[in-house]
Amino acid sequence: MPIQALLKKGSEDPYVIIAQQQLIALGYGLPRFGADGVLGDETLSAYGTFLVSQGLSSPTDERPKSITPAGAASLDMAFAALDHGGPTANIIDERANHPHAGRSVDSPYRPWSKITAVVLHQTATNIGEKPARWHSVPIHFCITRTGKVIQLYDLTEVCNHANGLNRRSVGIEIDGWYAGIEGQPKTLWQPKNLSTPRQPMDLPAVQANAAKATVQWIVDTVAANGGMLTHIHPHRQSSKDRQSDPGSLIWQTIGLWAQNTLGLSDGGAEFTVGNGRTIPQAWDGRYTDNRY
Ligand SMILES: [Zn+2]
Structure with a gap:
């Protein structure tokens, strides 16, 4: 179980950012604040929607005011069941x-x-x-x-x-x-x-x-x-x-x-190491001065 006790609104417990990343990965977007590590209304709304989707809460319930150990455990399970697709x-x-x-x-x-x-x-x-x-x-x-x-x-x-x-x-x-x-x-x-x-x-x-x-x-x-x-x-x-x-x-x-x-960099138009060659324009249209 990822947490032992309730996490209340405003919590900055280390689990908050994990929960946020899991919610985003599961499709419950956090468009304003993202995974910022603070348990705010946006995260609690997304968490509430997640609980409804799992049948753990009813759509008419108000937005949860905290993340419970049981809710966190089911979030963990749902995330673990995702196909992460990586190699x-x-x-x-x-x-x-x-x-x-x-x-x-x-x-x-x-x-x-x-x-x-x-x-x-x-x-x-x-x-x-x-x-x-x-x-x-x-x-x-x-x-x-x-x-x-x-x-x-x-x-x-x-x-x-x-x-x-x-x-x-x-x-x-x-x-x-x-x-x-x-x-x-x-x-x-x-x-x-x-x-x-x-x-x-x-x-x-x-x-x-x-x-x-x-x-x-x-x-x-x-x-x-x-x-x-x-x-x-x-x-x-x-x-x-x-x-x-x-x-x-x-x-x-x-x-x-x-x-x-x-967000990786190729080092730019002029970048080479040793006797290397620059990246040519035929590979990257930005580098108009670089020949093959
Ligand atoms: Zn090689």
């Missing part, structure tokens, strides 16, 4: 099976406070669905084409995936090969000695959604451990040899989404 349950944990050969030798571990960014990559190959096939890949997470999320490294391990961005970032590989610029097949990286050139792959919705959910999960997990994720970068920004990494399709679907929805 938490879907992460395939391969950390114990992976050799961790890509861990930084100079600085193998970092505190949560030093984790500030996500870097997006394309594999430029097709590694596939079997977790064991990813054991040679130095990356925190891989997203397979059927939307599996496989975790290979701890978030607090520094892993050699993105050159000068390694120490601050968590890496995500999107499996598949993608054009540097959609609609321009010449910007697709081609392995040598192929008799027939590759055609760029599409990005299945299940894969894109799994990648977004993973970014969200990383943001939440870093926050839960006292840190704050602020940036998302394409690998291109930290290596001139990664011109098409992860490509415009992945960047626009996941990178721009993370900026617009989660």
Whole structure:
């Protein structure tokens, strides 16, 4: 049970903000004050509507003046029954099976406070669905084409995936090969000695959604451990040899989404690390001076 005693109007008990977040998640909006941690009329009205929906109160009852332990318990149960949709349950944990050969030798571990960014990559190959096939890949997470999320490294391990961005970032590989610029097949990286050139792959919705959910999960997990994720970068920004990494399709679907929805930053028009390249206009229309 989340509380032992009544919480009266005006309470700033730590449970209040939890109740508010649960009410919002359950669809009982708090449009004026949001989850502000103070038990006011708006929250009590939403709580009252919730009690009616659960048959715990009648629509003609006046607005409750407090949250009761029984009401809080049923709010908790309703929230627990929600489909949270995140990747938490879907992460395939391969950390114990992976050799961790890509861990930084100079600085193998970092505190949560030093984790500030996500870097997006394309594999430029097709590694596939079997977790064991990813054991040679130095990356925190891989997203397979059927939307599996496989975790290979701890978030607090520094892993050699993105050159000068390694120490601050968590890496995500999107499996598949993608054009540097959609609609321009010449910007697709081609392995040598192929008799027939590759055609760029599409990005299945299940894969894109799994990648977004993973970014969200990383943001939440870093926050839960006292840190704050602020940036998302394409690998291109930290290596001139990664011109098409992860490509415009992945960047626009996941990178721009993370900026617009989660408030992350790509560092801006001029941002690069080491010998990296800026984000080109073909990936982000804001950057009119940046060439591919
Ligand atoms: Zn890369």
